[in-house]
Amino acid sequence: MTEKVDRYRQASRRESTERRYQQALAHFEETWGGFLPASSEAIARYLADYAETLASSTLRANLAALAKWHLSQGFPDPAKAPQVREVLRGIQALHPRLER
Structure with missing residues (x-):
């Protein structure tokens, strides 16, 4: 790519977002013991x-980080699987928390 394109792509990513995504990936791999690339079944178990x-907002942010990692590495996004979405909706229904 050209230098201009690279410059704009770099500007589109906030440092804080990148740092948050790295924390989410570490939580999935190190804290929970998951492996990347992950299956939709593993992600559904992680969420559960x-x-x-x-908080469901934290789970959604972690899910976004996992999705971004898969897409950036050339893998299909397991976070889009119907079972993952159903588990997330179920969590939000059974554990509603007021967003701050």
Whole structure:
């Protein structure tokens, strides 16, 4: 790509977002013990395991980080699988928390 394109792509990514995504990936791999690339089944289990302890907004952010990693590495996005979306909707229904 050209230098201009690279410059604009770099500007589109906030440092704080990149740092947050790295934390989410570390949480998935190191804290939970998951492997990348992940299957949709593993991601659904991960969400279910943290449904009662993490806010749904945190789970959504972690899901976005996992999706971005898969797409950037050339893998299909397992976060878009219907079962993952259903688990997330179920978590939000059973553990509603007011967003700050």
